Amino acid sequence: MNEIELINLAKKGNKSAMNTILNNNLGVIKGYVIKMTGDPHLSQDIIQETMLKAILNIDKFEPRAKFSTWMIRIATNIYRDYLRKNKIYELTEVETAEKYVDTEDMVISRYEYKEIMNIVMKLSSEKRAVFILKHYYGYKYEEISEILSCPIGTVRSRLHNAIKFIIKELERKEMI
Amino acid sequence: MNLKEKEEYVIDEFYNENEYSYKIKSNDEECDEIRKKLDLVHKKLSVLDKDFDDINIDIMAVIEKADEIKERKRLKKDLVKFVLTAVIILSFYTYAIVLAGSRTFIIFQILCTSFMPWLIIPITLRRRGEI
Numbered sequence: 001m002n003e004i005e006l007i008n009l010a011k012k013g014n015k016s017a018m019n020t021i022l023n024n025n026l027g028v029i030k031g032y033v034i035k036m037t038g039d040p041h042l043s044q045d046i047i048q049e050t051m052l053k054a055i056l057n058i059d060k061f062e063p064r065a066k067f068s069t070w071m072i073r074i075a076t077n078i079y080r081d082y083l084r085k086n087k088i089y090e091l092t093e094v095e096t097a098e099k100y101v102d103t104e105d106m107v108i109s110r111y112e113y114k115e116i117m118n119i120v121m122k123l124s125s126e127k128r129a130v131f132i133l134k135h136y137y138g139y140k141y142e143e144i145s146e147i148l149s150c151p152i153g154t155v156r157s158r159l160h161n162a163i164k165f166i167i168k169e170l171e172r173k174e175m176i
Numbered sequence: 177m178n179l180k181e182k183e184e185y186v187i188d189e190f191y192n193e194n195e196y197s198y199k200i201k202s203n204d205e206e207c208d209e210i211r212k213k214l215d216l217v218h219k220k221l222s223v224l225d226k227d228f229d230d231i232n233i234d235i236m237a238v239i240e241k242a243d244e245i246k247e248r249k250r251l252k253k254d255l256v257k258f259v260l261t262a263v264i265i266l267s268f269y270t271y272a273i274v275l276a277g278s279r280t281f282i283i284f285q286i287l288c289t290s291f292m293p294w295l296i297i298p299i300t301l302r303r304r305g306e307i
Contacts, residue, residue: 015239022235034228044231048238055242110214112223114186135218141193154200156196160187162263166221167213176216 004063018058021067022051026138027078033075035132037120046082050075055119065146069139073147076129083125102157112175119169123162131162179206186210190218 001017003024009017028049032041045058053074061070120128129148136151141159145152170176181197186207188197273281 010234015236016241019235022238025236026233030231030233031225034231035224040228040231042214043228046231047231047233051233051235051238052211052245055239056245100208109223112220116220116223135221152196156188156193158189160184163187163214163217164183167217170217170220175220 003067007058007061007063007067011061018055022054025068025071026157027076029071031136032132033071033079034083035117035120036075036079036125036128036134038117042082046075046078049078065143069143069147072133072137076148079125108169115173115175119156119166119173122169123165126150127162127165130158134159178280183210186214190214 001020002055006021010021023081026047029047030043033046033050034040037043037046050084054071057074057139061067120131123131130144133144133147134141139147139156141152144155148155167176182204185197187210188194190211198276269281272284276284
């Protein structure tokens with residue numbers, strides 16, 4: 001059964017269809033939110049709220065865009081509200097909730113993960129969102145501008161600034 | 177053509193968005209240097225691309241919660257409808273008593289209570305599909 005059929009069933013109140021759609025899109029939304037927040041605990045709350053809003057507003061969803069795109073838009077708005085309410089503009093320390101067995105490779109991997117996540121977290125949330133959507137999900141400028149409700153020129157300049165900043169930081173930390 | 181323009185061109189090219197940058201002669205050393213850096217950055221950034229198994233979402237629980245919220249909203253809506261209807265009927269009664277006097281109103285009410293069931297019961301049964 002394709003996504004549109006599942007969505008139509010979910011709109012009619014079919015819980016199993018709703019469960020399938022959300023399960024199919026969980027990986028995308030999880031990856032996006034964790035990269036945006038850098039905090040697994042906060043991510044869990046945002047993902048749950050995103051799903052809740054998606055279920056409550058499924059009737060408003062129009063299948064001209066992908067369901068995952070619509071969920072990313074919801075998650076972005078929830079995160080924006082969270083930042084506004086809590087007046088958080090930058091996250092200084094990145095949390096990793098993984099339970100590593102500290103072998104040498106894993107220590108290096110964890111160190112790199114933290115360092116790179118810290119660099120990404122230094123970007124403003126707007127630049128971070130554009131960068132993540134473009135770099136990790138390959139959305140077109142036009143699609144990102146729709147998701148974030150901003151002009152294409154702004155999307156482009158945010159991406160360029162973000163990439164230049166990341167290159168500068170990686171060079172400063174001698175990681176490239 | 178300055179370095180900034182080259183950077184912008186190569187970044188757009190890297191992300192397959194060339195239509196947004198000026199066409200430049202992009203096969204010089206500076207452009208190649210930027211391309212190399214972008215490739216390195218791409219490799220480094222792939223470290224963030226991994227699964228987070230420790231984030232567990234109980235989707236069915238979220239669906240149940242959404243159902244509860246929907247039900248609460250529906251009940252609230254019904255309550256508002258009921259209160260509004262009651263206010264309208266009571267206002268109509270008051271207005272009718274003032275206009276026609278209490279005696280006429282009581283006769284009207286007796287007629288209503290006698291004949292209304294003959295109207296309401298068939299409509300309800302038809303809605304339920306029992307007729």
